[in-house]
Each structure stands twice: as C-alpha cells, then as structure tokens.
Amino acid sequence: MDASNPATPATPPTSSTPAPRAVRQLRLVVSVPEGADFDQVLAFYRDVLGMPEQEAYEGEDDARVVILDAGRATLELSNPAQVRLIDRVETDGGTSAPLRVALEVDDSAATTRDAVAAGAELVASPRETPWRSLNARLEGPAGLQLTLFQELD
Template sequence: MPKGTHNSTLPGCGFHHISIQTVDFDAALRFYRDTLGMREHQPFEVGGRRFVLLDCGDGSFVELQEPEGGTPIPSETVPLAHFALAAADTRAAVEMVRQAGCPITMEPKQVNLGGKLQAVVAFFTGPNGESVELFQEL
C-alpha cells in the first residue's frame, strides 16, 4: 500500500512494534542498538523484567523482553512474542475483534511504560493462533 493510505475500518492502524523474547537481553540490546543502529526510545520494567522499545527510525519499534526468571520460556512463538498494531481507539478495536470471534487474552488496560509514555493496550489471539497487541499511545 502506498504511504499515506488510510484504513477506514480501523482508524489509526499501522505497525507499532514487534516484541522479541530474548535469550540474552544485554547481547540482544547491543546487537539492535549498536549493530543495527536502533535508538533506545523507552526502557521499562514489568514484574521485575527488563524491556526496551528501540526506535527503528521510521516511527516503528522493536521491543526486547528479558526472559522471565532469567530463562527463556519455551514457546511456539519464540523468539517472536507478539506483534502490535497501532490503534486510535483500542477499546473500539477490541470490540471489532471480539465480534469477529477472536479470543481477547487481555482486555484494554491503561499502562505507564515509564516516563511520559502512557498507552492503552489489549491482546487477542488471531485466526492463526498468533498473539496480537493493540496499542494506543496516549
């Protein structure tokens, strides 16, 4: 699709970030930051686990997740934990997804990701079993 095309079904839709569950958080951070040139946008912690959003340079991000308990969790999705779609209204988007029959795995929730970064996030399971996050930056 050409840049600037708008989605009239899901206003504000676009790629926000992919989330990667790391094997070695520090090594992954060095690679994405130092080798690929991504800028650290926002480090944060959730339940004692380190996360960081890295700016790809075009307004999209790669999110790195530290392994829970220091050990990567065996999963069908490793290393890709989920992908996120930007949404202008997460709550409205969740209702559309729910009506399409996709299971909601986390209802919309306002979160503080550190500093001034506030968002409303929700998760659902897509039609192929993929984990999808809806992300509305406030």
Template sequence: MKITVKELRLILTVDNLDELIHFYRDTVGLETSKEWHEETGNGIILDAGRASLELIDSKHAARIDQIEVGERVSGPVRLALRVTERIPEATETLIEWGATSVAPPTTAPWSDVARVQAPDGMQITLFATSTLEDK
C-alpha cells in the first residue's frame, strides 16, 4: 500500500521572518497561499507552483557542488528554483535584494545554473531547464 501526496512543503524556521518574506515573496516571486499573525506565532505559506523532492547521497552532493561552485559547500538542505529569466539576470536580482553569490552562473550538464545564498543562509541553485518540464 502507498499513500498519495498532493503537496510537498519545505518548512524553514527562521529568526528574520519579515526579511525572508520580502526576499522569497517579493523578490523570488512566490505567491502567498496563506499567512497568519497570532499570539502563538507568525507564518506564511508561499506557493512554488510545482514542487519535487530530490534525494541524493553525499557523493552526488559533492559532485553537484564541484560543478556548480568548485568545492563542497552546501549543507543537507538546498533549494533549487527553476526560473524563467536568464540565469545571470535572475542571480543579479536576488543579489540586489539581499542574497550573496556563492558561485557565478555556469553551465552544468543538466542546465545553466548559478548558486546564491539567501539572507537566511539557505543556498539556492537557480536553474533554467528541468527534466520535469514535459511531464
């Protein structure tokens, strides 16, 4: 027997919620699905459209880091966002709004890519094409 998953959600607990809402909603362009402000805490759910869970072993993570950055730098969680803009322009936009460059745009075997670090420390790979596009 198996279950049926209707949504994949990555949950980040952060100390600078307002800054990151601005970054992910207003700069990255994720749309608000739900937002709450309560005595027990604040939060927001941002819709990323299509989500996927990529599971890789540490050997493959090291290979990806080597191709995208030149050395092993990512932790156990990294976001990857397929963007419609050209990778250099998308990278510059995120940097203008608080991200820092981890590695400049490059061409990987699977796509044009760039790696940035969001204000919360999350590493983000921007990519142009996906094997999921035609599915």
C-alpha cells in the first residue's frame, strides 16, 4: 500500500494485462526557478536522495535537463477528504501543495536528516502513520513538496 494513502482500494484492478496504449513511464518534470542553482538542486535529488542520473542533455543558451531514476512510479489521486486526512497524519494539520511527491526510502529518519542538512526545509519530522509507514514532510529545492516514507512492514 502506498504510504501516503491509507484508504483501501475501492475496486480491484480489472486486468493485469496493460492496454495497448498503456502509459510506459511517468516522468515528473520540475522547472528549476530562474536564479536557483541548478547544480545544487541536482545534487540534492541525485546525491542526497539517491536518484541516479539516467540521461543528461545540454542545448543552446545554457539549456540543461537531467533525468534521474526515481524507481517505480505511481500516480496517486486523492480527493479533498483524503488529502486532509494525510495532512493531519503527516503534519498535524499542515497543508499539501497541489502536487506533492512521495518517495519511498530505506530509512526515512536518516534521509530526512540528510535532506535538511542539504537545504530542504523540514515541515514535519518522521512519524509512524496508521498505515504502518514512517513519513516525514519536507519542502525541497525548486519548490517541490516531498513526503519521505519508509514502509515498516
């Protein structure tokens, strides 16, 4: 079960065979703001959170893109009541951004300490959730809200 979603599935998947036009990859594109240090943002996600570099390209006018491997991707859709529940559990009532990235890590407490030391802002320290994960909330570089979660079972 996804650590940021304690709800049980409403309906089981209809088929384990992908549809002919099935999505092959989920790629979250983060625009590093003008004036931000691109290399510092890259180092945070690549070196601190441990996402290995998959591809990198450079273009005219100093255009750069680096694609990092973030493991298996899922798309979690939550209605407002579920978002409020998750916020209450993870942050004692703080509010989620419209897009929050949840990353499963081996040790959420250690990864949270490393992330804060590398410049992330701590929103909520690691805490055990009712769905048996250890979750922390951070404001990461480039304005990306993060949940670091560790499955406990």
